[in-house]
Amino acid sequence: MKYQLNRLFALALAALLAGCSTTGDTPTGEEAAVEDRGSGAEGVAASGAAGAGAFAGAALDDPNSPLARRVIYFEYDSSEIMAEDQDMVAAHAAYLASNPNQTITLEGHGDERGSREYNIGLGDRRAQSVRRVFELQGVSPQQINIVSYGEEKPAAEGHSEAAWRLNRRVEIVYAGY
Amino acid sequence: MKLINGILLLVLLAVARPGMTALTIEITKGMEGAIPIAVVPFGWSGKGAAAPENIAAIISSDLSRSGRFETLPDRDLVSHPTDASQVQYHNWRMLNVDNLVIGQIRETGPQQYSVEFQLFDVFRTKRLIGYSFPARQSELRRVAHHISDLIYEQLTGEKGAFNTQIAYITTTGNGTKKTYTLLVADSDGFNPQTILTSSQPLMSPAWSSDGNEVAYVTFEQKTAEIYIQHVATGSRRKVASFPGINGAPAWSPDGTRIALTLSRDGNPEIYLMTLANKSLKRLTNSPAIDTEPVWTPDGRSLVFTSDRGGSPQLYEVSAGGGQAKRLTFDGSYNAGADISPDGRKIAMVHGEKGAYRIAVHDRETGLLRVLTDGKLDESPSFSPNGSMIIYATDAGNRGVLAAVSVDGRFRQRLSLQAGNVREPVWSPFGRQ
Numbered sequence: 112m113k114y115q116l117n118r119l120f121a122l123a124l125a126a127l128l129a130g131c132s133t134t135g136d137t138p139t140g141e142e143a144a145v146e147d148r149g150s151g152a153e154g155v156a157a158s159g160a161a162g163a164g165a166f167a168g169a170a171l172d173d174p175n176s177p178l179a180r181r182v183i184y185f186e187y188d189s190s191e192i193m194a195e196d197q198d199m200v201a202a203h204a205a206y207l208a209s210n211p212n213q214t215i216t217l218e219g220h221g222d223e224r225g226s227r228e229y230n231i232g233l234g235d236r237r238a239q240s241v242r243r244v245f246e247l248q249g250v251s252p253q254q255i256n257i258v259s260y261g262e263e264k265p266a267a268e269g270h271s272e273a274a275w276r277l278n279r280r281v282e283i284v285y286a287g288y
Numbered sequence: 289m290k291l292i293n294g295i296l297l298l299v300l301l302a303v304a305r306p307g308m309t310a311l312t313i314e315i316t317k318g319m320e321g322a323i324p325i326a327v328v329p330f331g332w333s334g335k336g337a338a339a340p341e342n343i344a345a346i347i348s349s350d351l352s353r354s355g356r357f358e359t360l361p362d363r364d365l366v367s368h369p370t371d372a373s374q375v376q377y378h379n380w381r382m383l384n385v386d387n388l389v390i391g392q393i394r395e396t397g398p399q400q401y402s403v404e405f406q407l408f409d410v411f412r413t414k415r416l417i418g419y420s421f422p423a424r425q426s427e428l429r430r431v432a433h434h435i436s437d438l439i440y441e442q443l444t445g446e447k448g449a450f451n452t453q454i455a456y457i458t459t460t461g462n463g464t465k466k467t468y469t470l471l472v473a474d475s476d477g478f479n480p481q482t483i484l485t486s487s488q489p490l491m492s493p494a495w496s497s498d499g500n501e502v503a504y505v506t507f508e509q510k511t512a513e514i515y516i517q518h519v520a521t522g523s524r525r526k527v528a529s530f531p532g533i534n535g536a537p538a539w540s541p542d543g544t545r546i547a548l549t550l551s552r553d554g555n556p557e558i559y560l561m562t563l564a565n566k567s568l569k570r571l572t573n574s575p576a577i578d579t580e581p582v583w584t585p586d587g588r589s590l591v592f593t594s595d596r597g598g599s600p601q602l603y604e605v606s607a608g609g610g611q612a613k614r615l616t617f618d619g620s621y622n623a624g625a626d627i628s629p630d631g632r633k634i635a636m637v638h639g640e641k642g643a644y645r646i647a648v649h650d651r652e653t654g655l656l657r658v659l660t661d662g663k664l665d666e667s668p669s670f671s672p673n674g675s676m677i678i679y680a681t682d683a684g685n686r687g688v689l690a691a692v693s694v695d696g697r698f699r700q701r702l703s704l705q706a707g708n709v710r711e712p713v714w715s716p717f718g719r720q
Contacts, residue, residue, distance in 0.1 A: 216510075223664060224639070224644055224664065225600070225621060225623055225624075225637055225639060225644055225666070226580060226593065226600075226623040226624030226637045226666055226667070227491060227492065227624070227666065227667070227710075227711065228491070228492060228535050228536040228549065228579045228580045228593075228624070229577060229579055229580060229593050229595075229600055229623045229624065231491075231512075231533055231535050231536075231549075231556075231579070232533070232549075232556045232577030232579050232595075233577070235532065235533055235551055235555070235556060235577075236555070236577065239555070256511075257531075257532055258507075258510065258511050258512065258532075259512070259532075259533060260489060260507065261491075263489035263491060263507070264466075264489060268462070268685075269685070270663070270664060270682060270685065
């Protein structure tokens with residue numbers, strides 16, 4: 112139970128940190144509850160758990176939240192996180208840092224060009240690059256599993272840059288979601 | 289539950305599934321200076337109208353596929369001798385055929401046969417070799433490949449590699465409903481036998497030096513693991529399941545160790561594992577990707593891919609460890625090496641101007657020669673006699689296998705009727 116509450120509190124916090132733009136669409140009551148939580152002490156979490164839970168559930172599932180995006184794309188032969196993805200990566204880091212019991216798998220992928228085991232290496236390097244950012248932002252190493260699939264699990268079939276750019280990616284897979 | 293899932297995901301088959309799709313062969317690039325030869329349909333004595341296998345057709349296909357022979361089309365055969373006494377040399381000389389193969393198949397009992405063949409030199413008017421083999425029905429194709437090997441060796445002076453096998457991976461289905469299959473087939477693509485299927489990726493099959501076992505990478509537990517499977521029985525054992533990458537297994541020539549890639553210490557490095565006790569020795573130490581190790585035939589060193597210089601290139605390191613030496617300097621992408629059985633050539637994936645092709649590096653001259661003209665060619669593997677390289681290529685949005693002679697003059701495509709085919713590896717001679 113304690114874990115549940117902590118988790119709900121953290122989800123709410125993450126939602127507040129990451130999903131401010133969505134609050135305008137929520138009923139005023141919920142919005143107020145979240146604002147209480149953000150400014151309040153720990154005791155507030157217990158009293159407002161139910162309301163926060165309803166909102167927090169949306170943080171991972173809300174298509175407008177940065178947490179709903181769980182794929183990071185990369186340039187050819189690169190493991191550098193591009194500027195447009197940095198906020199999204201930071202939102203996941205914040206969520207995970209405040210949810211130490213939540214584990215994730217970073218699945219590294221590459222496009223089909225070149226040799227397969229080298230592409231496993233490239234997928235691993237991309238996942239490690241995301242891991243480093245997560246850990247710098249307070250995510251515990253114990254929360255992160257890494258698996259590189261190389262070119263073995265393409266998101267898009269096809270032999271052109273249109274498909275390749277969708278395949279050079281890291282997928283953030285939340286355990287239990 | 290995890291175990292049950294694993295079992296559900298996985299179907300292990302040690303026996304053939306008859307009627308499965310077979311690889312068919314089409315020749316994409318010819319070769320001049322091939323030896324003209326006639327292979328006459330073999331005589332048949334037994335129940336039924338014809339022998340259970342067309343031995344002559346298998347031999348003829350083998351010989352022409354090698355690029356070293358030009359076989360006379362059946363319609364041009366002037367006569368159909370099945371015995372030495374029926375051979376009239378002058379008839380064959382008129383067709384400019386240098387050599388003639390004839391034979392007979394006899395049913396000697398239920399599912400039991402005797403296959404006899406003779407090879408003649410038409411111009412010297414003499415018999416070169418002749419043998420008779422007993423065979424069960426299931427062995428007839430292999431007997432035909434063995435005869436092809438004998439003819440090839442007699443006429444070229446090099447050992448034939450027809451009676452060998454290839455292992456490869458196929459995928460069928462789309463998106464999340466993919467099936468990954470590891471198969472073993474005869475070197476001509478016939479007789480495909482599934483030895484493993486999984487809903488998760490299978491990769492990097494590697495034959496043991498005696499040809500009895502295959503190591504491979506499987507993601508069946510949603511993480512990379514290396515298994516070794518006995519090909520004939522289907523029994524298998526897990527040999528590597530460390531955190532992170534477990535990849536690119538390669539057997540030492542003496543069969544006691546495998547080289548493999550592990551990222552357990554932070555990034556991909558090459559290790560040697562002694563199979564008897566699973567002890568590990570780390571061979572490389574760089575912050576780059578080090579992977580795809582292959583052993584030199586003498587077992588003294590390994591060639592591997594590393595991007596420590598900024599782009600993926602091939603390096604060589606002693607099996608005892610130490611400093612690695614860079615081998616390739618042509619182009620910005622050289623990866624996925626295989627070493628010829630005599631150790632003199634290294635085949636690789638060579639990337640240049642957006643195309644990935646199979647190239648061969650000559651260790652004596654240092655010269656690199658590009659052998660193929662695809663855009664997405666990969667996974668080169670030498671035949672055990674070193675004359676051919678089998679590789680994966682793309683043909684109209686489908687992965688197919690192809691083979692090229694080491695001199696690049698002859699190319700052929702082996703196309704499967706369904707699914708994507710990739711990662712072919714040619715067995716050693718020992719595999720029976």
